[in-house]
Amino acid sequence: MTSDDGVPTPDLTAFLAAFQRVSAAAARLEQQNETEDGLSVSDLLREHLGVDPRTLAVVTEAVSSFREVDADVALEAVIAGHGGGRLVGVGGGEQRMHTSFSEIVEHSGRFRQFPVGAVDYARAATGPDSERRTVAFGLHLFAVDGVPVALLQRTGSPRHGMQSALEVLCASETTTLALLAELRAAMVTHSVFRGQVVSFTGNPYEPSASGITFLRRTPVPAEDVILPPGTLVRIERQVLGVAQHKEALRAAGQHLKRGVLLYGPPGTGKTHTVRHLVGASEGTTVVVLAGATLRLVGLAAETARAMQPAIVVLEDCDLIAEDRSFRDGPQPLLFEVLDAMDGLAPDADVAFVLTTNRADLLERALAQRPGRVDLAVEVPLPDAEALRRLFELYRGPLPLSPEALDDAAARTLGVTASFVKEVIRRAVLLASEDGREVTDDDLAGAVTEMTADAESITRSLLGVSSEGRDDGGAARRDGQGPRGGRPAAFASTFTFVPRG
Numbered sequence: 265m266t267s268d269d270g271v272p273t274p275d276l277t278a279f280l281a282a283f284q285r286v287s288a289a290a291a292r293l294e295q296q297n298e299t300e301d302g303l304s305v306s307d308l309l310r311e312h313l314g315v316d317p318r319t320l321a322v323v324t325e326a327v328s329s330f331r332e333v334d335a336d337v338a339l340e341a342v343i344a345g346h347g348g349g350r351l352v353g354v355g356g357g358e359q360r361m362h363t364s365f366s367e368i369v370e371h372s373g374r375f376r377q378f379p380v381g382a383v384d385y386a387r388a389a390t391g392p393d394s395e396r397r398t399v400a401f402g403l404h405l406f407a408v409d410g411v412p413v414a415l416l417q418r419t420g421s422p423r424h425g426m427q428s429a430l431e432v433l434c435a436s437e438t439t440t441l442a443l444l445a446e447l448r449a450a451m452v453t454h455s456v457f458r459g460q461v462v463s464f465t466g467n468p469y470e471p472s473a474s475g476i477t478f479l480r481r482t483p484v485p486a487e488d489v490i491l492p493p494g495t496l497v498r499i500e501r502q503v504l505g506v507a508q509h510k511e512a513l514r515a516a517g518q519h520l521k522r523g524v525l526l527y528g529p530p531g532t533g534k535t536h537t538v539r540h541l542v543g544a545s546e547g548t549t550v551v552v553l554a555g556a557t558l559r560l561v562g563l564a565a566e567t568a569r570a571m572q573p574a575i576v577v578l579e580d581c582d583l584i585a586e587d588r589s590f591r592d593g594p595q596p597l598l599f600e601v602l603d604a605m606d607g608l609a610p611d612a613d614v615a616f617v618l619t620t621n622r623a624d625l626l627e628r629a630l631a632q633r634p635g636r637v638d639l640a641v642e643v644p645l646p647d648a649e650a651l652r653r654l655f656e657l658y659r660g661p662l663p664l665s666p667e668a669l670d671d672a673a674a675r676t677l678g679v680t681a682s683f684v685k686e687v688i689r690r691a692v693l694l695a696s697e698d699g700r701e702v703t704d705d706d707l708a709g710a711v712t713e714m715t716a717d718a719e720s721i722t723r724s725l726l727g728v729s730s731e732g733r734d735d736g737g738a739a740r741r742d743g744q745g746p747r748g749g750r751p752a753a754f755a756s757t758f759t760f761v762p763r764g
Contacts, residue, residue, distance in 0.1 A: 303380045305354055305403070306373035312405045313412050313435060318373050320433050322366040323440045327428040329420050330464070330476050330563070331451060333388045335430060336398040338450035339417060342443070349406025351399070354416075355381030360401070362424035365416040365431035386419060390456040392478045411439045458571050461542055461550040464560045479552065483543040489536060490653050490681065495641060496537070499524060502639045503541050503615045507548065507573050510613055519610035523636050527623035528643035531680030531726050534619040537643060538577055541617065545575060554579035558601065565604035565614075573613040582622035605636045646684075648677060654684040662692070668704035672711050683726040687714055 309317035327335045343349045354360050356378040360368060363378075372378040384401035404415040413434045420428040430447065434440045461479040489496050502524050506513065510520050526534045542550050549571035551564040558578060568574035578601060605616050618637070620626055646654055652673040659669065672687065690710035695702040714722065 304372045304376050305368055305378045305380060308352065308380050308403075308405075309369065309414055309433065310373075312414060313433070315435060316373070317369045317414070317433060320435060321437075322364070322369070323432045323434075323437075323444070324365075325430040325432070325444050325447070327430060329428055330567075332419050332428050333390060333396070333398060334451040334455045334457070335417070335428070335447070336388075336396070337454045337456060338447050339399075339404065339415070339430075341454055342446055342450050343404060343406050346406055346408050349404055351383055352403050352405065353381040353383040354401060354403055355379040358424075361421050362426055365433065368416075369433070389478055391460060392480045408434075408439050408443050411436050413439065413443060415443075452570050455571060457567065458549055459547045461552065462567075463552045463554075464557050464563065481543055481546070481550075482539065484536065484540040486540065486544075488657055489540045490533065490646060490650050490657065491537070491643065492647075492650070495643075496540075498639065499526070499537065499541070499641055500544070503575065503617060504544060506615070507545070507613055510573075514611060520613045521605075521608050521610055521615075522638045523605055523616040523618065525623070525626070525637045525640040526617065526619045526643050527626075527640060528621070529645060529680065530621045531682035531728070532643045532645055533681045534643045535579065536681065538579070538617060538619065541575065542577070545573075547573075549574040550577065551575070552577045552579070555583065558583075561601045561604045565607060568614045569608055569612055575615045575617060578616065578618045580620065581618045582620040582625045602636050645678060645680060648673065651676065651679070651684065654681050655688070658685050658688045662688070662702050664691075664702065664707055665704050668707050672707055675711050675715065679723070679728045680726055683714070683723065683728050686722075686726055687711055690714060 303311075306317060313320070354368065356363075356368075360378060363371070368378050383399060385397050386400040387395050388398050389395045398419070399417045400419045402417050404413075404417060406413055406415075411434065413432065415433070416429075416431040418426065418429055418431070420426065430444070432440050432443065434443075457476065461481045463477045463479055464475060486496060486500075502522055506520055506522055513520060526537060528534060542552075549568065551567055551574065553561060553564055553576070558581070561576075561578065564576050568576050581601065601618075608614055616636075618626075623640070652669065655669040655673050676683065676687070687707070687710050690713065691706040692702050694706045694709055713719065
C-alpha cells in the first residue's frame with residue numbers, strides 16, 4: 265500500500281479520502297439526529313435572519329457576574345416589549361462553553377457542528393426569600409421594530425475561561441446598538457437589587473446571586489437604640505431626613521450626597537444603630553461592606569449610584585486606615601473609599617455610613633480629604649441611665665425584677681451594650697442547666713461570674729477595657745477606651761471642612 269520510500273500508493277490515498285468522507289458524513293448525521301428537526305444553529309439563524317449568519321458581525325456586551333440576574337430579567341422585559349420571541353438551546357456539549365458565538369456560527373455552518381438543542385437554565389436568588397430560573401446558555405430569536413435579531417445569553421464559566429455576556433447577531437448595526445442601550449437601561453430599572461439589602465460576600469449559606477448575598481431588612485425600633493439624648497435624632501436627620509426632603513433640598517440648590525461617621529469603643533452599639541437605619545429605610549438599596557469586602561467599595565458606589573436612593577455601609581473602617589494589605593497600591597484602601605465617595609455627583613441620593621473603633625486613625629485621612637464626611641457622631645460607653653435601659657431591653661419577657669436590674673446595672677458601670685446582652689444570656693444559661701426558669705439570683709450570679717478576674721479576656725472581647733473599670737466598676741474619667749482609644753476631648757477636635 266506504500267512505495268519503497270514510504271509514500272502512500274494511489275489506492276491507499278483514495279481509500280483514506282473515502283474513509284474521511286464517510287466519517288464526516290456519519291458525524292453530520294449523528295449531529296442532525298440529536299435534535300428533533302435536524303437543524304444546526306447556522307440553519308436556524310439563516311432562516312430567522314434571512315441571510316447567511318456567517319456574513320454578519322457579532323457584537324458582544326460583557327456582563328458582570330454580579331449582574332447576571334439583572335441581565336436575565338432585562339432580557340425578558342425587553343423581548344416582551346418587542347412582541348415576544350423564541351428561545352432555543354445550543355447543543356455541542358462542553359465545547360460550546362468555551363466557544364464564542366461567532367465561532368459557533370462559523371463551525372455550525374461549515375462543519376455542521378452545534379445543533380439546536382435544549383436550553384441550559386440555572387437558579388439564582390432575587391431576595392432573601394425568593395429566586396428565579398435564569399437562562400445559563402440559550403439563544404433568543406426576536407425582532408426589534410421589524411428587524412430580526414439573534415442574541416446568545418451565557419453566564420460566566422471560569423472553568424472554560426468565558427465570562428457572562430450577551431452576544432448579538434443582527435444585519436443592522438443601528439438596531440444592535442439601540443437594543444444594547446435598551447437592555448442596559450432595563451437592567452437598572454428592573455434590577456433585583458433595587459430596594460434590597462445586599463453584601464458582596466458570596467456566602468454559600470445565604471441566598472446569593474453570583475457573589476452578592478441578600479440580607480434581611482429587620483426592623484429595629486428607635487426605642488431599642490440606647491444612645492445619649494438627641495444622638496439618634498441627629499443621625500436619622502442626616503441619613504434618612506435628607507432622603508425624605510430631597511426635593512426641597514434640590515430646589516434650594518443643596519447637595520444630597522452625605523457621609524456619616526459613627527465612632528466609639530467596640531460593643532457600644534454602632535452596628536445596632538446601623539441596623540436601625542437600614543430597617544427604617546424601606547425601599548432604599550443598602551450595600552453593606554466589612555473587612556476584606558471593603559476593597560469592593562468602587563463597585564458598591566457604582567451600585568448605589570444606579571440604584572439610588574441608596575445607603576452604603578462601611579463597617580470597621582479603622583481596619584483599612586493604614587493597612588495596605590488589601591490592595592497593591594502605595595496608599596491604604598481608605599483612600600479608595602474616599603475616592604468612591606467623592607466620585608458621586610453632589611445630587612446623588614446616596615448616604616455613606618462609616619463605623620470605626622479608632623476614629624483617631626481616620627482623622628488624618630479625613631482631614632487630608634475634607635468634605636467626604638458631613639457628620640461625626642460618638643457612640644460612647646453607656647452611662648448609668650443608659651445601662652439600666654439596656655438591661656431592661658435585653659431581658660425581654662424574662663421574669664426579672666426591677667430591683668435585680670438596678671443592682672446589675674450598678675455593678676457593671678463602664679461596660680458595653682454587648683456585655684449587657686451576654687450577661688442576660690449567661691443568666692438564662694445558668695437557669696437552663698438546672699432545668700428551671702431564670703430568676704434574679706441567676707442574673708446576680710451571671711454578673712458576678714462575668715466581672716470576676718477569670719473573665720478578663722471575655723470582658724475585653726466584649727469591648728470592656730481592663731483599664732476601663734476601677735473603684736468597683738466605675739468608668740474611667742480620662743475618657744480612654746479599649747485599644748488605646750481616643751481621648752474624651754477628641755470630639756471637640758474633630759473638624760470637618762466643607763468642599764470648596
